[in-house]
Amino acid sequence: MNKIRLGVIAMIMLIVSCSDDKDPVPKFETELSEITTFSGGGITVTLYASESFFVGFNKITAKIADDNDNLLNGNISVTPMMDMMEMDHSAPLELPEGNTFSDGKFEFNTVFVMPSGEMGSWTLNFDVNDTKIEVPVTVSQPEYARMVSFVSAMDETTKYFVSLVEPGAPQVGQNDMELAIFEKESMMAWPPVTDLEIEMEPWMVSMDHGSPNNVSPVHDSGGHYLGTVNFTMTGDWQIRLVIKQGGMVCGEPYFDLFFQ
Numbered sequence: 001m002n003k004i005r006l007g008v009i010a011m012i013m014l015i016v017s018c019s020d021d022k023d024p025v026p027k028f029e030t031e032l033s034e035i036t037t038f039s040g041g042g043i044t045v046t047l048y049a050s051e052s053f054f055v056g057f058n059k060i061t062a063k064i065a066d067d068n069d070n071l072l073n074g075n076i077s078v079t080p081m082m083d084m085m086e087m088d089h090s091a092p093l094e095l096p097e098g099n100t101f102s103d104g105k106f107e108f109n110t111v112f113v114m115p116s117g118e119m120g121s122w123t124l125n126f127d128v129n130d131t132k133i134e135v136p137v138t139v140s141q142p143e144y145a146r147m148v149s150f151v152s153a154m155d156e157t158t159k160y161f162v163s164l165v166e167p168g169a170p171q172v173g174q175n176d177m178e179l180a181i182f183e184k185e186s187m188m189a190w191p192p193v194t195d196l197e198i199e200m201e202p203w204m205v206s207m208d209h210g211s212p213n214n215v216s217p218v219h220d221s222g223g224h225y226l227g228t229v230n231f232t233m234t235g236d237w238q239i240r241l242v243i244k245q246g247g248m249v250c251g252e253p254y255f256d257l258f259f260q
């Protein structure tokens with residue numbers, strides 16, 4: 001009896017160790033949808049996100065593999081680029097610490113500041129272990145704007161880009177509120193803006209009322225401002241913002257949203 005049991009345990013251990021040895025390559029798993037895939041220079045980049053790319057704050061996962069689908073490691077950079085007729089420009093970008101990736105996985109965020117179309121086309125330009133690959137992507141304008149831009153009323157020069165990161169799926173009650181704010185310093189430099197004061201008021205335009213118990217977003221880190229927005233009913237709402245710097249109003253953008 002004991003000998004049989006030991007034998008069974010030994011067999012199980014053998015099976016386990018065999019299957020471990022047979023599958024040394026980590027599998028790439030994600031809950032996200034595949035948006036696009038593109039190959040060049042022996043590298044295949046596949047991009048994943050929770051929805052197709054839109055004008056606003058996009059969270060992107062890239063799978064980096066060779067042409068035989070072996071996941072790669074190493075050094076990486078990415079630059080979003082829009083090729084317009086008379087000029088090229090980049091966009092706000094958030095990268096993880098360090099310029100490395102492992103097990104084929106690289107996560108980053110970018111704010112596409114315009115839709116693809118007649119005005120120009122977007123690529124995500126990767127440099128993977130010194131191989132350059134430009135991945136064409138399509139960016140659409142959502143029905144309700146998820147990014148608004150304005151020129152500062154203070155200096156009439158600085159252009160701010162405000163993205164509504166949360167709520168992504170608004171509901172009746174308290175919702176996490178997150179804004180990401182960047183400025184366009186040049187065609188290539190889009191740094192976060194960390195020193196703004198924000199007053200927020202949700203407003204139901206059709207019924208002309210607001211709501212209690214809101215917390216205006218306050219800067220957390222990297223140009224992300226966190227607060228709470230309270231919707232007392234379903235329908236059409238406007239999130240109205242007054243954005244100030246040093247006590248002076250720079251702009252009063254708003255987001256329209258609708259939910260049932």
Ligand SMILES: [Cu+2]
Pocket residue numbers: 082084089114119120
């Ligand atoms: Cu553009």
